[in-house]
Amino acid sequence: DAGVTQSPTHLIKTRGQQVTLRCSPKSGHDTVSWYQQALGQGPQFIFQYYEEEERQRGNFPDRFSGHQFPNYSSELNVNALLLGDSALYLCASSLGVGEQFFGPGTRLTVL
Amino acid sequence: QKEVEQNSGPLSVPEGAIASLNCTYSDRGSQSFFWYRQYSGKSPELIMFIYSNGDKEDGRFTAQLNKASQYVSLLIRDSQPSDSATYLCAVSGAGSYQLTFGKGTKLSVIP
Numbered sequence: 001d002a003g004v005t006q007s008p009t010h011l012i013k014t015r016g017q018q019v020t021l022r023c024s025p026k027s028g029h030d031t032v033s034w035y036q037q038a039l040g041q042g043p044q045f046i047f048q049y050y051e052e053e054e055r056q057r058g059n060f061p062d063r064f065s066g067h068q069f070p071n072y073s074s075e076l077n078v079n080a081l082l083l084g085d086s087a088l089y090l091c092a093s094s095l096g097v098g099e100q101f102f103g104p105g106t107r108l109t110v111l
Numbered sequence: 112q113k114e115v116e117q118n119s120g121p122l123s124v125p126e127g128a129i130a131s132l133n134c135t136y137s138d139r140g141s142q143s144f145f146w147y148r149q150y151s152g153k154s155p156e157l158i159m160f161i162y163s164n165g166d167k168e169d170g171r172f173t174a175q176l177n178k179a180s181q182y183v184s185l186l187i188r189d190s191q192p193s194d195s196a197t198y199l200c201a202v203s204g205a206g207s208y209q210l211t212f213g214k215g216t217k218l219s220v221i222p
Contacts (some may be wrong), residue, residue, distance in 0.1 A: 042199050042212030056208045102154045
């Protein structure tokens with residue numbers, strides 16, 4: 001039973017660039033949430049996707065956008081990267097509003 | 112603004128002792144409570160969840176919830192060096208799909 005997978009593992013970008021992160025949910029799960037975790041902090045909720053729609057959004061600017069595909073996989077896009085966007089980006093999947101299980105994360109470094 | 116507070120630690124306990132981790136939350140409407148374990152450089156791993164007042168036991172772990180005091184705790188019995196990690200408390204509320212996390216408590220189990 002495959003767990004949540006994310007790609008890439010690590011990514012280095014420069015300020016102003018755009019990045020796309022990808023997530024495949026755990027088998028049987030239909031909901032994907034994205035979180036940003038800065039060093040020494042707890043994860044911060046970015047948004048959640050269900051039935052290919054953004055169901056809820058946290059306090060993040062419009063530079064952060066996402067998409068969910070019919071197979072429940074999801075992408076997180078960040079435009080106009082800032083130094084402060086450097087963080088671990090975590091994808092969590094769940095069945096509806098059930099418990100959320102995290103993938104291994106993507107470490108983004110913005111130079 | 113919904114807040115989740117944890118003592119950042121580090122909390123040091125000898126091997127075999129009971130580790131007690133505490134968490135308070137500000138939103139009285141919170142309904143679901145989770146404990147995640149995060150090893151350094153890794154993603155959070157769900158270890159316990161609790162929805163009702165009282166205690167919930169799973170192996171060496173016991174989660175305790177007191178909604179009147181807005182307090183949730185995690186007890187780890189017979190602590191092992193492999194329990195050394197950061198423990199994140201997360202809360203979700205009625206009508207909300209997001210998890211709100213504390214900053215985590217770093218636990219160190221000394222052999």
